[in-house]
Amino acid sequence: MSTPETTPDDTDAQTETDTDAEMDLTTTAGGFACKIDAADLETYLEAYATLVDEMKLNITPEGFTARAVDPANVAMIDETLPADRFEHYSSTGGTIGFNLDRLLNILGMAETGDRAELELDQETRKLQIQLGGLSYTLALIDPDSIRAEPDIPELDLAAEATITGAQFDRGLTAVDMITDHLTLRVGETDDGEEALVIEGEGDTDDVDLELTGEECLGLAGVDSEAESLFSLDFLKDMNKAIPKSTEVTLRFDDEHPVMIEFDALPNDDDGELPVRFMLAPRIKSE
Amino acid sequence: MSTPETTPDDTDAQTETDTDAEMDLTTTAGGFACKIDAADLETYLEAYATLVDEMKLNITPEGFTARAVDPANVAMIDETLPADRFEHYSSTGGTIGFNLDRLLNILGMAETGDRAELELDQETRKLQIQLGGLSYTLALIDPDSIRAEPDIPELDLAAEATITGAQFDRGLTAVDMITDHLTLRVGETDDGEEALVIEGEGDTDDVDLELTGEECLGLAGVDSEAESLFSLDFLKDMNKAIPKSTEVTLRFDDEHPVMIEFDALPNDDDGELPVRFMLAPRIKSE
């Protein structure tokens, strides 16, 4: 690290205040150096790892940003780790590529509260990681060899429901018992109440989870009677990154992609870690 | 549901009292409707699932009854879920068949205290299940296509021992270390005390668990010196349904079937869930 750092253990609160005040976003000798709670970085990378094996990470003055599309071109992710989540963050900008599992493995050795320090060695093109007494040298991958970042379209979607991560998980688990396709739908219940319906139709059995406007955290566009079918496998992968206690906003329409947005660190005072997934619909065979 | 139901959470005690008083066993429009603690129903089905994959369930005014024999014709089960265990129970009588795993999967989504509501749709021949906001439609199987219910013989068996589920489990685990056959025996210990002995003889090693009259909850017929050999695999399957804290009564004789009887809900104030297994003996090769 090019800047002197106080130890995180005894001066945590003070360090964070100082960092906020003095955040230095000018170029470091190595082009990029940062220090962050290892668990935050792990959460950020795990969302990305639900779709791809290699990460193309943009190191911008505003923080880390990354977008990716899965090999089948069906699911996308767009996520940001804001610079103010770091204890120290200095970057000249740039993009690096690496194997996600390797970096997740090393972060997995962190104990609660451990800080990870990352520094780019521009000469060797390797990333130096310091974590709880460990030094790890991670070989980078040429970002141009990684699948290009997708454009994530801005769509005007009629239905919008906000539910808890736990409700989303419950719907997925129920549908998973009988089929590998999941229907999202808005409409009226038998009692005439507005509702979001998560539904699965098996060969012989059916299941649905009906969440009325009252049971949702937010529900709009029910008049549209929007309904789309999605691959459950992708939703289950994405769901691994969705905390049970977060708020998940689902935006969808008839046979359009669904946008799934949530804060991956809902119980944290240091601000949001916003993740956005997009999943293309399956066309219902008649 | 054809009758209005108060929500279980806030009026539990009252509902149960009312139900007991007003229990309606007359025919419902759908032929059958009930409401019960999902965990109780799950426990009932799990005992049955230790022997077979498809269930033939008799819906009688007294409650659910079911008997089955395993495909090899070696092990039988007879169990009853009494009507007074239900919060609501109405039936015209009849028998339904279904895949056990499917119903167990949906019940597995219950949280503590969740009530399951079951209603038979006579027109579609499907079972409607409501559980914690989920609606599940379960296709039924023609009960005539399921193996016929066995007659479980009343046998006069000389030895009878009552032990805890934990003791039974301990005996099975010990024998399982060295062989796949288990001997049940009554007799005297080296110290001249009456005892139940659970025994295994391996190719080179032997193991036994000796439970004296004092260590058993009950012990009778020791004079008979009854002894029989059983397949451990079946006993291990049955044991999955035997709570550690229940009382298990074993009745056996020389080369006769063993009767294994226990209450599957021993720590419950709402009465018993009696299960009876029967297992045919193996003939000892000399």
Added chain:
Amino acid sequence: MSTPETTPDDTDAQTETDTDAEMDLTTTAGGFACKIDAADLETYLEAYATLVDEMKLNITPEGFTARAVDPANVAMIDETLPADRFEHYSSTGGTIGFNLDRLLNILGMAETGDRAELELDQETRKLQIQLGGLSYTLALIDPDSIRAEPDIPELDLAAEATITGAQFDRGLTAVDMITDHLTLRVGETDDGEEALVIEGEGDTDDVDLELTGEECLGLAGVDSEAESLFSLDFLKDMNKAIPKSTEVTLRFDDEHPVMIEFDALPNDDDGELPVRFMLAPRIKSE
């Protein structure tokens, strides 16, 4: 058992005092009989089981001793279960052989505080084990049919570091992420401090855990700059027997075997259970 025993539960402290005072190391009728906390015996055998499947156990007046070398002749173990760890111990001396998994299985049935009683039946050449109501008869193996005990050389090794079991485990886990060889090294850090370094070099990535003299419980011979490479698989097997809370002393030199010594029962008031592993170095391919 040839001596009357009080029950362990109510008179533990007293029994142990008596046993210490009256320890009878003269020959018993059966040649060997003992009584010990089942968990202590299990811990003793588990260390041995990290290297071999069959145990050659010497029953000496001082207690159990055993040495073994793995089939590839790379790793050795030498461990002692002192006689004063037993509640009762009587032996005429001798060596027995047995299958480790079988004895570990039966000991695995012990509950906390259970005593295991072992007695050798000289006529049948079987070991009788009494444990929590169970009687187990274990067939012995002719000790001459088991690989001969190795001589463990006394080596003069330049470097000696004492660290916690947790630190040792952390080093192994880190190296295991990228390679199957581990380097032990002493030297100076970039800051000029003396340190033990546990290091792994992968095809593209490197990792090391640097423990300075202050972070170690003891560190000597750093001037030697000793360094050796070892097979990680053997270290991982050995590590299964090393409690996180124990002190591990590592003694090594340039391309010499490493001696790994620890107390397998660090949190026990009844004395030590000393284990010594030795592992031959791998020659570094240039």
